[in-house]
Amino acid sequence: MSILIVGSTALDSIRTPKAENPKLLGGSASHAAVAASFFGPVKLVGVVGDDFPKSYLELYRKHKIDLEGLQVKQGKTFHWSGEYELNMDNRQTLLTELGVFETFTPHLPDSHKKSPFVLLANIAPSLQAHVLDQMQRPKFVIADTMDLWLNIALPDLLALIKRVDAFVLNESEAHQLTERNNMLHAAREIHKLGPKYVIIKKGHNGAFLSSPRGLFLCPAYPLENVCDPTGAGDSFVGGLMGYLATQPGPVEKNLRRAMVYGSVVASFCCEGFGLTRTTKVKRSEIEKRVKELEKLVRF
């Protein structure tokens, strides 16, 4: 079944201690859409400016991403620039130029409104809500977020969380949102806000699912070389939804394995700048790492 992904589509200029890469294809929806594309058809909703490189549109198309919902507006594409420290965990934002993203309103083409799987990748919660307003009874809705929205749009975020099946956030965001240090307590508080499934991302320590069936500790694939973690969280949730949308049976039954697939796609994302590694991945490489992860946690 096809999935709809809405989020940011951006140009990322990324500096690490080893290299500098200007204006790579980036944004939460770009990473999530490419990640999901390995599993099935994807519809992308976002906005780019008239400076958006044609080669990046080609890249989306190469991944068979439906671009009917991608708006091209006069002006500049959202441009983010950041710098990583040596440990690759800490990063500083150097520049944020919103461009056409500042006035973005996601309009869904009619063909998108019945998508059974909806991934609200990281954008303002009011825009995520606006997408849901246009949807006709989706089967499964997952929303991602970031600390920025906890800081500047908390009421919007709380209103959105009520409406989604699964909510994804990272460890520090879970602590911030619930004021609980303990992960089990934090997850419980988030369930009270609405979602049946709570997924807490822990970077290279994997991810954690709290669901009616119980908890799941999802491993992260141990990497020899982390080149650029930008977009890893978006790739995780994109791969997760991509896999989930292709599996028969109830979500509950498939969600653990879907998280592992997301984790594996995220591992590839970290191995190159922007989407440079992810876009070269073959499905067989994904399957190989999933099998390796099975062995890595077996006892």
Added chain:
Amino acid sequence: MSILIVGSTALDSIRTPKAENPKLLGGSASHAAVAASFFGPVKLVGVVGDDFPKSYLELYRKHKIDLEGLQVKQGKTFHWSGEYELNMDNRQTLLTELGVFETFTPHLPDSHKKSPFVLLANIAPSLQAHVLDQMQRPKFVIADTMDLWLNIALPDLLALIKRVDAFVLNESEAHQLTERNNMLHAAREIHKLGPKYVIIKKGHNGAFLSSPRGLFLCPAYPLENVCDPTGAGDSFVGGLMGYLATQPGPVEKNLRRAMVYGSVVASFCCEGFGLTRTTKVKRSEIEKRVKELEKLVRF
């Protein structure tokens, strides 16, 4: 088969944001010995002063810990005092009174010298080496350490590492020892120093094994309430060795499951001050959490 455990035997005064507990039974060997005692016979080698409470000797005996190698000297028992911050991850040492521990030299009774399994719990690496000097062809030797020895006794530690089968240290210590941020690289560097098995402890994120058979990601049991993590690392390695010593077949085959048992005993340790929770644990409770962990990582 019986295991020999050498390390510190101490009185711990532990302060957390919620409570203060003076002069609990503590020390690396105490935690490790109690943890190992759930699985089979344990011989403890350490030193205490003449102020050491009889009730703590009784506690050892209740766990069938052989105390022939425990020296009782005139003077004060090693006393450590520390305080945890609210997140339970950061702690500050408030006081260290070495007492009789200052002049401790581990002498092994003859009955101890043929123990097939040897756990060199955290003490000065020169003392750990002195124990090995007295052993007669042990089957499996594991050594734990702490950042203090990396800082003040690195040459001794490097000499010791060459002589052990398995070396255990925590994430930050692995980074410090190898100057590698990446865990795979750090493990590889530590293998070059001698040990066939490298185990990196990651606190509530579990532990990581690098061995000839490959890598293993050992989960940590998710806890509702962390009361006091003091001794969790010692409990981990104690439980690990206790289980390992009772299993037929080669170490390589049993090590993953042994780590999981260690992880579970460590989870109980965190649920009470000092050894107060661990000493009340039943073997059936350990088995229950091991089964739960199996379910928590299954996908």
